Amino acid sequence: MTDITAIDCDVHPNVPGMAALAPYLDEYWRETVENREILSLDSMSYPPRAPISGRADWRGKGGTAGASLDALRTHALDRWGTSIAICNPLYGVQIVFNADMAVAFTRALNDWVVKEWLDRDPRLRASIVIPLQDISAAVAEIERCASDPRFVQVLVLAMGEAPLGRRQFWPIYEAAQRHGLPIGIHAGSAYRHPVTTLGWPSYLLEEYVAQSTGFQAQTASMITEGVFVKFPRLKVVLIESGVTWVPGFLWRLSKFWRGVRFEVPWVDRSPAEIFRDHFRLTIQPFDGPEDPDATARLIDHLKSDDLLLYSSDYPHWQFDGDEVMPPFIPETLRRKIMIDNPLATYPRIAASLSATSAA
Numbered sequence: 001m002t003d004i005t006a007i008d009c010d011v012h013p014n015v016p017g018m019a020a021l022a023p024y025l026d027e028y029w030r031e032t033v034e035n036r037e038i039l040s041l042d043s044m045s046y047p048p049r050a051p052i053s054g055r056a057d058w059r060g061k062g063g064t065a066g067a068s069l070d071a072l073r074t075h076a077l078d079r080w081g082t083s084i085a086i087c088n089p090l091y092g093v094q095i096v097f098n099a100d101m102a103v104a105f106t107r108a109l110n111d112w113v114v115k116e117w118l119d120r121d122p123r124l125r126a127s128i129v130i131p132l133q134d135i136s137a138a139v140a141e142i143e144r145c146a147s148d149p150r151f152v153q154v155l156v157l158a159m160g161e162a163p164l165g166r167r168q169f170w171p172i173y174e175a176a177q178r179h180g181l182p183i184g185i186h187a188g189s190a191y192r193h194p195v196t197t198l199g200w201p202s203y204l205l206e207e208y209v210a211q212s213t214g215f216q217a218q219t220a221s222m223i224t225e226g227v228f229v230k231f232p233r234l235k236v237v238l239i240e241s242g243v244t245w246v247p248g249f250l251w252r253l254s255k256f257w258r259g260v261r262f263e264v265p266w267v268d269r270s271p272a273e274i275f276r277d278h279f280r281l282t283i284q285p286f287d288g289p290e291d292p293d294a295t296a297r298l299i300d301h302l303k304s305d306d307l308l309l310y311s312s313d314y315p316h317w318q319f320d321g322d323e324v325m326p327p328f329i330p331e332t333l334r335r336k337i338m339i340d341n342p343l344a345t346y347p348r349i350a351a352s353l354s355a356t357s358a359a
């Protein structure tokens, strides 16, 4: 484990189209995709041609970024000396309205990730994409994938059909905790509701910025409903959420918890404390000030060195050049963010590395 240099907690393998998933569907769903001419399920949260969805110098033939393992290796893994990278596919398979279709498509996507990515590069790990339309099927998919130690997390979107603290989702948390899988909440919407609380915005800019309010609502819901009382070993990773919203939000949540805590007696300590024990954040996009002193103060307000996880968010365009780690992050924190915090957050990565070094 001593030669680990960097664990990238958020990279996105792009599915080139439904034709790529067809070999992983059964006959019925293969025919359905063909007959209905379902060519693509790209999520509206990440329009493939939008600059933020794919950095210009990472776009390959046809204009798509991150669509091949070679591209991921050249642009990210080899270039930045990445030891381990967690693949988080964002392809819309889990947001279709037909629950049976979501079950079939997420299963195909997870199998596609194994065969096309994990089997071809030992540095890769992945998140299990689940269909929240059918909780028992989601749990079954976690069980099916968890037998492969290269799956290290369960992936859901920041904005779904209902707040994630609701009891209906708890069987997912039971399975995740039992298998040592954090719940990764990634930016994105299932579009069951407008992405702002005021209604539909006009522009992608408004939607992307509004993601942080989705993360805030999910954080409040999971803490308030008592998820971490019931599942004390569960970790949640907020992926591509930005960081600067956290201190102000935790002050607000903790202040008003003191005033109305009588209605949630199981929340027996400050939400800010619960957050620090159970939540982690990936560092890209780092939306903090470009000034070392101000950044140090921001990190100080997080009141923990354990919260931040190294991530490139490849191929999304969050930074130029090769500065995956924002240059103004204090030197003393770098090793923690790049190696120690990810290993503490993802026990299945730590276990696989110990097994490799013992062999």
Ligand code: ZN
Pocket: 010, 011, 012, 088, 186, 239, 240, 313, 316
């Ligand atoms: Zn991301």
